[in-house]
Amino acid sequence: MLYQKSAGYAGEIRVDKYLESIEFPEPVKILTDVELSINPKSAIQIDTLILTRSYAFILEIKNIAGTLIYIPNPPHFVRIHENKKTIVIDCPIMQLENNKTTLDIWLERNKFPMRSTGMIVMANGKTDVQDAPADMPIIYGKHLPLHFRKMEPEKPLLTKQQFYELCDKLQQDQQRYNPFPLCEKNGINPAQLRKGIICNDCSVNLIRANHQRWTCPACKKKFKQPYHDGLQDWFMLIKNNISNEECRDFFQMKDKYAANYILNQFPSKLKREGKAKATIYKWDYKQPPANKIKRSTSKT
Ligand SMILES: [Zn+2]
Numbered sequence: 001m002l003y004q005k006s007a008g009y010a011g012e013i014r015v016d017k018y019l020e021s022i023e024f025p026e027p028v029k030i031l032t033d034v035e036l037s038i039n040p041k042s043a044i045q046i047d048t049l050i051l052t053r054s055y056a057f058i059l060e061i062k063n064i065a066g067t068l069i070y071i072p073n074p075p076h077f078v079r080i081h082e083n084k085k086t087i088v089i090d091c092p093i094m095q096l097e098n099n100k101t102t103l104d105i106w107l108e109r110n111k112f113p114m115r116s117t118g119m120i121v122m123a124n125g126k127t128d129v130q131d132a133p134a135d136m137p138i139i140y141g142k143h144l145p146l147h148f149r150k151m152e153p154e155k156p157l158l159t160k161q162q163f164y165e166l167c168d169k170l171q172q173d174q175q176r177y178n179p180f181p182l183c184e185k186n187g188i189n190p191a192q193l194r195k196g197i198i199c200n201d202c203s204v205n206l207i208r209a210n211h212q213r214w215t216c217p218a219c220k221k222k223f224k225q226p227y228h229d230g231l232q233d234w235f236m237l238i239k240n241n242i243s244n245e246e247c248r249d250f251f252q253m254k255d256k257y258a259a260n261y262i263l264n265q266f267p268s269k270l271k272r273e274g275k276a277k278a279t280i281y282k283w284d285y286k287q288p289p290a291n292k293i294k295r296s297t298s299k300t
Contacts, residue, residue, distance in 0.1 A: 053156035058118030
């Protein structure tokens, strides 16, 4: 699973490189990992979205090694790699169609006179795709520059103002849908965050009064479970998972047993992944970790 994720990521990076060499009609905006929701129960993720005044072009990027054989009815691909047969469950064409439909509904609701288009992109130039229907929009990443160069210049559908409104609106929606982790999305260096356990109000480090109680040296407020707030801060600010070692460092704790205790006591369930030293505790960003952040950077 982890391998699949990193392969997907490598694929996106490789495709980004091809995109950089393309001269799109100006103005152009290229967004990656666009998450869109048109109802509270479902959301889509678009790998790469290219916006110009003439088109909203979705790239559904696949980085798959080996041979892919298309099987119709129901449409899916079978992948053969190193003589082993595995079924690729997510049919990329279904994913692409679903993403196009969702984006079109979003565009219509927001009154932008444009509909989406898109292609499945094979990031790996060695992937052998067999039996794909002739009308399936599928392309190798390395052929993207040629594809876009050959695309007829279309009459702009959006005015310049509408184009910039579209970019802003999409980015605003992203922020609303998933603002976490805040450091990465707001260009804050996590190394600058104050470590240890701190007061919600004063942002100064708490002092341990006794086994169960911490106090703030500034406002004298008492705390019973300051680690809960601290972990929420971590998930909101830094990333969606934490290891025992990271927990120790973040709270400036002495031993792994204390960190273990805190991680297992966290009131909302954290998903445990990995074993022994490699265990990480994961937060699912579908739920915001908390309403408010307590931590400031040490510079302030
Ligand atoms: Zn205080």
